[in-house]
Amino acid sequence: MEDSRLNKSKTSKLKVYSDFELNSSQLYQLVDHINKAEISLTQISNDKVRIKSLVDNSSSDIFKANLDFHLRLHSELATLKSKSWFSLLKNKRKSESKSLEILKGLKDNPNINSFLKSQIGISSLDMISQLHFVTHKKGEVTAYHNSLQSDQQHQMKISVEEFNDIFNSIRKSKQSTFAESFLKSHQIKLVGTCLAKAASFKSHNFILIGTRNEFIPFAKNEIERFNIFSQITLPLFDMMLQTKTESQLVQKLKEILNQIESNSLNLKKIHSEYHVQRVSLLGELLNTLRHELSNPLFGIQLSANLLAEEFQGDDKELAEQIQEAVNKSLKILNGFSKLYGPMDQVQNVSVISLINEVFTLTKSETKMLEREINVSPNLMEENAAVEITTNSTSLSQIFFNLILNSSQAMQDQTDPKPKITISLERDLTDIKIIFSDNGPGIPVQNIDEIFDSFYTTKETGTGLGLPICRSLVRKLGGDMWCVKNDKGAQFVLVLPHEGLVS
Structure with a gap:
């Protein structure tokens, strides 16, 4: 079963x-x-x-x-x-894309030992030089130990007692890394620090041990990748060992693969609908706020105008400061209501003004940031305001997410002082908006995954911010990508040249 x-x-x-x-x-x-x-x-x-x-x-x-x-x-x-696999992976959003990759690999190579050998030194197991895969079919008196390296493999029988000693040692421990002495065995020869997982299923118990045959400890991200790999593969291995023929196995793997892809598409659709609804509700809230605050602000503005006409000296200056403050408040309210309008409306938008409005909206998060906006000379000569014809709501959502991501990545940074630079450029076909910061950046091995839905490195992140941003940019006729950068994170957003207001 x-x-x-x-x-x-x-x-x-x-x-x-x-x-x-x-x-x-x-x-x-x-x-x-x-x-x-x-x-x-x-x-x-x-x-x-x-x-x-x-x-x-x-x-x-x-x-x-x-x-x-x-x-x-x-x-x-x-x-x-x-549902089965969504439940299995729900606490590891970033493992969804990895599970698809593993399933496809197993479907093409439905032999466990051969598949494990093919994974050594690459992808999730790029830190491993040798794997020990030990299986015990429940009810039998013998377990099987497979020692696997990329160019060779050996199999031997071990006693159930020895299997149970190692199995229980791993299961009782709350960690994933072990010294070789902790997993001491007469028949399983280990050298150096090990990564290990033990799992029990309906018909089989498994032990998976990975080592690089040296005493250097494994990094946190290496441990996490090994855990994700084990979490995905071990239940699959149990199913594979129960399936009688290769054709049945391939069919089952296809069914699981289709289920994960279907669940992923459904969840993306739900979150997309929720995002649109949330933006719409926020727009309603800001319009209500503008309406409720505009009336008293107009009253204050009228009184300040009258006082400025009657007073002289310091009193007149004070009244003028009140006028200036009211005008600024009204401008901010109007700007906010434009940020969250209908998502199908196209209008002329000042890119620089929109960026500044988003900085105002995220002031509590970005107050520690030094910021700089650069406009290329050829773009400034042609259009001083840098206005484009686009949907301001979608564009503001993109700016909001990128600015917020940078500020959160640098929130504890003191040296160098956190800084975000936004550069506007023009080439033959596109307007480029480049967001750069001097924070910790994005590891090179993660760059290809950051636009995958549910991939996140934040404890409370959804893994949907950047995928939604890219989707919005493409709906505007442009594209977005991350640039490999040793000095922080850098995202390039391109919009079609036709969007530039002449």
């Missing part, structure tokens, strides 16, 4: 507890006590509701009119998370 984690789980309705009357729906099941619920709803005003996940204790306040949308989002996410 197959490991239950590899089977498609039956979906169940999201269990919802509400302190106000709620219509029944096919998406969720109303429960009569909060202890039975996955989601709780609390009415906090006539038009607002607090929606709380009782699974991870996250909560947010939403407009009641948008409740159905948010419940559908939670329901679909719960359905996806209940």
Whole structure:
């Protein structure tokens, strides 16, 4: 029988507890006590509701009119998370692309030892020079040890007692790295520091040990990559050893591969819809804020104008300062409302003004940053304001994400002083907007993955910011990529030359 984690789980309705009357729906099941619920709803005003996940204790306040949308989002996410491989990988967003790569490799090379040999020294196992893969079929008195290097392999039998000693030592330990003395064995010869994982499944127990035959400790990212590789491959190996024919195995691998890709596409769609909805709601909020604040500001402005006409000297200067402050406040409010307008509207947008408005919006995060905006001479001569015809909402979302990423990456940096530089250039076909910072940068081995959905290096990141940015840029007719840079992170955003306002 197959490991239950590899089977498609039956979906169940999201269990919802509400302190106000709620219509029944096919998406969720109303429960009569909060202890039975996955989601709780609390009415906090006539038009607002607090929606709380009782699974991870996250909560947010939403407009009641948008409740159905948010419940559908939670329901679909719960359905996806209940499915086998999404559940297996849910805490390792960056492992999704790796799981696809491994599955494709196994589908093309459905022999475990041959596949493991092919992985030594490359990709997730580029720090490993030798693998020890030990298998024990439950109920049998013998286990099998496979010693694998890229150019050779050896197999031998070991006793169940010796297997269990090593297996239990690894399972009881809370770490992934071990000294050779800790995993001492008469038949498994280890040299130097090791990475090891032990796992138990329905029909088999496995031990996977990786070593580079030296005593240099493994780095944190190397340990993480080994753990992800083990987490993905070991349950697959159990399924492979239960499958009788190669054709059946390839078919099962195809089914799992299709399931992961389908789950990934569904989740991307959900998050894309949620992003659009969130931008729309933020636009409504800012428009309401502008309306509520504009009236008193106009009153203050009128009074300041009258006082400036009547007063002289210091009093007149004070009234003029009030006028200036009010004008600045009104300008900021108008700028914010433009940032979050409809996502299908095209208008003339001053790129420099938009960048400055985003810096104002992210002031709490970027106040420690030194910033510089450079415009190439040929672009400045042609268009001093650097205006382009585009959608300001999409462009502001892109700027917002890139600026915020830089500031968060440099939040604890003191030397050199954190700095972000934004350069605007023009070539024959494109307008280039280059975001550069002097922070820690992006490791070369991660550059190809940062635009993959759910890939993140942040503890609380979603791994969707940069994929959404690239998607928005492409909808505007341009493109976006990351440049390898030893002095920090650098992102290039290109928009079509036709977008330049003459």
